[in-house]
Amino acid sequence: MKLTSEDLADLAVGAAFLGTGGGGNPYVGRLMVERCLDEGLTVELIDPSALADDALVIPTAMMGAPTVLVEKLPSGEEAIDSLRLLERYLGRRADATMPIEIGGINSTIPLVVGARLGLPIVDADGMGRAFPELQMETFGVYGVSGSPMVVTDEYGDSTLLNGADNKQMEWLSRMVAIRMGGCAYIAEYSMSGADVKRTAVPNTLTLAMRIGRCLRTAKARHESPFEALLRLLPQTLYNYGRIIFTGKIVDVARETRNGFSLGRARIDGLAGFAGTMEIEIQNENLIARVDGKVKAIVPDLICIMDSESAEPITTESLRYGQRVTVVAVAVPQIMRTPEALDVFGPRCFGLSEPFTPIETMV
Amino acid sequence: MKLTSEDLADLAVGAAFLGTGGGGNPYVGRLMVERCLDEGLTVELIDPSALADDALVIPTAMMGAPTVLVEKLPSGEEAIDSLRLLERYLGRRADATMPIEIGGINSTIPLVVGARLGLPIVDADGMGRAFPELQMETFGVYGVSGSPMVVTDEYGDSTLLNGADNKQMEWLSRMVAIRMGGCAYIAEYSMSGADVKRTAVPNTLTLAMRIGRCLRTAKARHESPFEALLRLLPQTLYNYGRIIFTGKIVDVARETRNGFSLGRARIDGLAGFAGTMEIEIQNENLIARVDGKVKAIVPDLICIMDSESAEPITTESLRYGQRVTVVAVAVPQIMRTPEALDVFGPRCFGLSEPFTPIETMV
Known part of the structure; x- marks a missing residue:
């Protein structure tokens, strides 16, 4: 499924809803992907069920306080470095990227990464909403390791982290993100297609679009968007x-x-x-x-x-x-x-x- | 040059002197190496001039506040993990290790690493004393990059860091060390034998031994150790x-x-x-x-x-x-x-x- 500009507008609203207050400003996230479409790039979603079991999926995201994100705007491309470094460490190229959470900016960062690298984006995520900490992933709940994890910033700093467990990964990377200026770009929870099918919350990107579309069309029809x-x-x-x-x-x-x-x-x-x-x-x-x-x-x-x-x-x-x-x-x-x-x-x-x-x- | 137990006692005193107050408790450092000798291992120094120009030298150390070190005693072997991870990243085995500073525990950590891995320890360091921050190295002053750097702890956490410069490396790794409990084990400033000869402060391990011996023998002769x-x-x-x-x-x-x-x-x-x-x-x-x-x-x-x-x-x-x-x-x-x-x-x-x-x- 290839996303259109209207899809993106709906996605921004729906992801802000599913983000339950978190995930950062949805408007910023939308602009990042709009620019990719303006340049003629393709944003292509792939259903988790369509992934090969041995495909390598590398999720990408930002981490940091939303209050910082709105003052330190990303282009969305920064997380490409994180993905590339993790690929180098794993010795293998990613077949797809994926959101770690469905909420605000982190729903759209992987869209930019996918569009720029020509990778599909898995229509799923690891939180089914937004959560504040990186161990709070269904991926980890059902046995996928968050490590190795890469944290980068826009100044050329990078960190490859192996936490003793996913909570240690969060604990260590949080301070790195703080020292990188309050937010940073990450690649983590690299996993197989089989693991995606087993551990991810499926179809949350398309769900966000459906929610956005539902609210938009109800308003256009002068019906209650809440109902x-x-x-x-x-x-x-x-x-x-x-x-x-x-x-x-x-x-x-x-x-x-x-x-x-x-x-x-x-x-x-x-x-x-x-x-x-x-x-x-x-x-x-x-x-x-x-x-x-x-x-x-x-x-x-x-x-x-x-x-x-x-x-x-x-x-x-x-x-x-x-x-x-x-x-x-x-x-x-x-x-x-x-x-x-x-x-x-x-x-x-x-x-x-x-x-x-x-x-x-x- | 193979170190004896008496050499270690002198080294501990001399390194505490050169550490100018820092580097942590010298007695702890001495005990770590004594145990290696007790087990029949060899602690062998190599003069920097004897290094091949294309040798790979990976310095090893602890980082953290001395006030924490005395309450969280190392065995000295923890830094082996740091060195091994950096070797893996560089795709090459180290030919020698080296102190990053001559002061307290960081003069002896590389001795344990060298003894356990069968590597010689370069008789030189990058501070000529102890300094509190990792960019404060003659290595860096004369152009060697501190990154890639590995930080590990005793719980199985590890971080591989690439700072945009040596100051960023210090800035980021300091917080990682804090989150690892206030001190951590590092490998950094990997360099060639040629770079060691060009940038290190030479013969500081043997200098520390000479200082320790000088103080000890003066006291034995009832002369003023200060004079x-x-x-x-x-x-x-x-x-x-x-x-x-x-x-x-x-x-x-x-x-x-x-x-x-x-x-x-x-x-x-x-x-x-x-x-x-x-x-x-x-x-x-x-x-x-x-x-x-x-x-x-x-x-x-x-x-x-x-x-x-x-x-x-x-x-x-x-x-x-x-x-x-x-x-x-x-x-x-x-x-x-x-x-x-x-x-x-x-x-x-x-x-x-x-x-x-x-x-x-x-």
């Missing part, structure tokens, strides 16, 4: 969603610490929603509580959207006074197993509340 | 030294910050020395002032020694109440060129005073 979205979800692996709050942002606390954007947003209820919702953030929205009661919790999606335009709002763009609608969405089963929750469930973020699926939350 | 030492220096590349202060340590401020041991020591004068000497420390002793007037300044050596035993005292062992004699020594000309002072002169440590050779200091 259209909630009708779409049951036709996907993310088979349940609902509006958990509507209100006005009255407070945003945000700081960049240890290489992450940390913070919380407070939303006063409107339109029949009483009380105040508080959302905790580590790059992504992790938990939503109303007056202390949990309304949705990681890894389920918590998406803050503009109540008028239904545009997803990423964490670094939250502002006082915005009228927002908060949508929570069930993640696919592969992300809710005990092994998965051990790696990116609530406890991994220091939350004491247990994971409760959004569809069973009262 | 014996000052008589020895003019027969070496470090051709001038003098006692710049004698007194009692009245204050030691020390903290471990950004991966370094930072601090200052104050010494009240005794035995004809008036006033108070203050010595500033970043792992090593950088500048000695008496009541604000500079008495010795980096890169010349500033060695704090026990006034009774003439044992060099490394920064992490400085204590209130110690009676000390401070000796300053001229470093070889290769370390005093404008290019060298650009890399490890006073300004590189944030000092505003210019470098003034100890022999011309009034």
Whole structure:
């Protein structure tokens, strides 16, 4: 499947939605790929099922705090160096690249890498959303090693890292990214086609496009984009969603610490929603509580959207006074197993509340 | 030249002296090599002039704050992994290893690596003393790249780093070492035999042994070890030294910050020395002032020694109440060129005073 400019616009919106607040500014990511299309390059997706079992797939991405990304814009080509260095170390050329997460900029970095190198991009990812840390991958949950990993920057620095485990890989590479200026370009979780089929969350790039298209066409038809979205979800692996709050942002606390954007947003209820919702953030929205009661919790999606335009709002763009609608969405089963929750469930973020699926939350 | 147990004892003392306060506890370093001798292994030095021009030399070392080293003791074998990984990356086996600095533990790490791998150890180093940062090498001053560099820890983590320059290499690897627990094992500045001859400070391992032997034999003869030492220096590349202060340590401020041991020591004068000497420390002793007037300044050596035993005292062992004699020594000309002072002169440590050779200091 070859992507068009309209696909990219839809993808940017859908990936911002699936990014659950994280993944960086979607507009920047879209511009990076638009330029490839303008130059006549091809952005070609490949379905995971179409990969040869012995194909070599090298995912590419950025790492860093979203608050830094918006001030230090990438061209998207920087991650090519990371992929090339990993190929050199592995002694083999990649047959495809792939996103590590579906969210903001990291949905589009591999599109640029693929377009520039003439590689297809696997329509799948390892988070099924965005997460703040690199061990939080279904790839790793189901046994793929994140190492060897390459971290590069735009100044010619590079690091090839082998972590004792994926958490050590995150721990070491995070500081390298900080010293590289707060964000860096990576290639990691190199794996076979068979491993992609076994461990990736499938078809999330096309899902993001479907979500973007759904919102766009509903608005064009003057229908509620929220209702259209909630009708779409049951036709996907993310088979349940609902509006958990509507209100006005009255407070945003945000700081960049240890290489992450940390913070919380407070939303006063409107339109029949009483009380105040508080959302905790580590790059992504992790938990939503109303007056202390949990309304949705990681890894389920918590998406803050503009109540008028239904545009997803990423964490670094939250502002006082915005009228927002908060949508929570069930993640696919592969992300809710005990092994998965051990790696990116609530406890991994220091939350004491247990994971409760959004569809069973009262 | 094959080292004996007595050589090692002398080397430990001499390297602590040349380490000018840094390089970590010399006793630990000595024990590591003693064990190799006990096991029947050979520690063989090779003179730099005996190296083939196309030999591959891979220096090995630890990096980290001396305050951490004394609490996280190495076996010396950890750096073998670093050397092996760098060999793999370079696609070639090393013909010899070498110290990157002559000071404390980093004088003996390569001895263990060499003994265990059956490699000779080049009798030379890249600092002619100890320095706190990895770009502060005569190797780099005269054009050898520190990268590719390998950093490993004892848990199975490893990083292969290519810095845009040697300062970036230091900047990135420092944080990796911090995340590895405050100290780590490295292989860097791989170079040809020709480059060793051109850029290294020669014969510093044997110099350290000569210094240790000089102090030991003077004491055995009930002569002043300080006078014996000052008589020895003019027969070496470090051709001038003098006692710049004698007194009692009245204050030691020390903290471990950004991966370094930072601090200052104050010494009240005794035995004809008036006033108070203050010595500033970043792992090593950088500048000695008496009541604000500079008495010795980096890169010349500033060695704090026990006034009774003439044992060099490394920064992490400085204590209130110690009676000390401070000796300053001229470093070889290769370390005093404008290019060298650009890399490890006073300004590189944030000092505003210019470098003034100890022999011309009034």
